[in-house]
Amino acid sequence: MKPKIIQGGSFSDHRGTISYVNDFSFAAIERFYIISNSDENPIRAWQGHKLDAKNFYCLSGSFKIHFVKIDNWEQPSKDLVVESIAVTASESKIVHIPAGYANAIQSLESDSKLMSFSTLPLSNVQEDDVRFDADYWVVGSEL
Secondary structure (H helix, E strand, O other), X not given: OOOEEEEOEEEEEOOEXXXXXXXXXXXXXXXXXXXXXXXXXXXXXXXXXXXXXXEEEEEEOEEEEEEEEOOOOOOOOOOOOOEEEEEEOOOOEEEEEOOOEEEEEEEOOOOOEEEEEEOOOHHHHHHHEEEOXXXXXXXXXXX
C-alpha cells in the first residue's frame, strides 16, 4: 500500500463553514492526538512505524508531511526517496501513510495544529515505534 490523499470538502453558508472528509473510515482507528510543533523546533522527525498506519488532518496553519518507505528496519538506506505532501487548514483532506514508512512532520507557520489518527493501540506502540536521527534523511534545506 502507498501513501494517499483522502479528499474532503467544505460547505459554507450564513451560519459558517463545515469541513468534512466523508470517505475517511474510522473503523481501524484506535487513538488520535494533536501535534503542535514549537517555533524553535518546527520539525518532528523521523518516526517509523512497522505496524501502525498514520492519518493526518490539518486543523490550523500548514504543514509538510515528509515520508520514506523503509527498506531495512535495522539499517535503512540513507538514499531512500523522500516524498512530501503539503496540507493546510483551508483544505479538507487527510494524508494516509500506511505501515512500513517513516515520517517527518514540518510546521510551516506558527501555531499550526495537525491531528493524527493511529491504527495501533497504545499498548502496542513500543514494539512498533522506530526513531531515526532528525537528519537521517534530508529534504532540501528544510531538515
